Amino acid sequence: MLHSVVRMVLPRQCGLCDQLTDADFGLCPDCWATTDFVNGLVCDHCGVPLMGEDETALCDECLVEPRPWATGRTVFGYSGGGRKLVLSLKHGDRQDLVPMLSAMLSRAARPLLSDDTVIVPVPLHWTRLFRRRFNQSALLAAETGRILGRPVVVDGLAKVHRTRPTEGMSREARLAVQQGSIRPHPKNGCRMRGRSVLIIDDVMTTGATLAAATEGARLAGAKQVCVLTLARAYKET
Helix, strand or coil: CHHHHHHHHCCCECCCCCCECCCCCCCCHHHHHCCCECCCCEECCCCCECCCCCCCECCHHHHHCCCCCCEEEEEEECCHHHHHHHHHHHHCCCHHHHHHHHHHHHHHHHHHCCCCEEEEECCCCHHHHHHHCCCHHHHHHHHHHHHHCCCECCCCEEECCCCCCCCCCCHHHHHHHHCCCEEECCCCHHHHCCCEEEEEEEEECCCHHHHHHHHHHHHCCCCEEEEEEEEECCCCC
């Protein structure tokens, strides 16, 4: 927490190092260069960058295993500076990064928005929320909604049972672990009914968590689901 307070007192420092920047909540040129920002043609389902000039395309993974959501985008690859930003927020208590990261998310979100879009974060199980003290996806969703002027249902979804760590598991195993783990919140899930829903999470690896969240949103009556992540884990080509 002290680190976050210091960063907010000195807002013109780079979000990842101690170099000064021209803008509040920015990155210095060195840290920017190590962050794999996603631009140009991307997979329409998961946001991974692609080669070519087509208006819409899918990556090999999404062609083989179609996603349950309609469209997806990401801000940067889960490597270098991007990975450091995610881990600093998630495990380093760097909540001061939320304004900068949410501004990035809001730019990536614009192609996914409809007139009736409501923003919903991927939930944490209450035991993990108690231990971590905050849900990084909820913080990002709330600030992104504020920037975009869109409604946010922070507790629209609920993690109904705690899933075991899935690091190192295959995609199939992760999907099996996550299946049925996210459901509409018993009180606030109804706010997604008949609406377009934009689900926000910090990282997409196999997409198992986002698939479970999509299932939860559909159970709540969402008419369309899109997903948006800060980072996407992928192999560079």
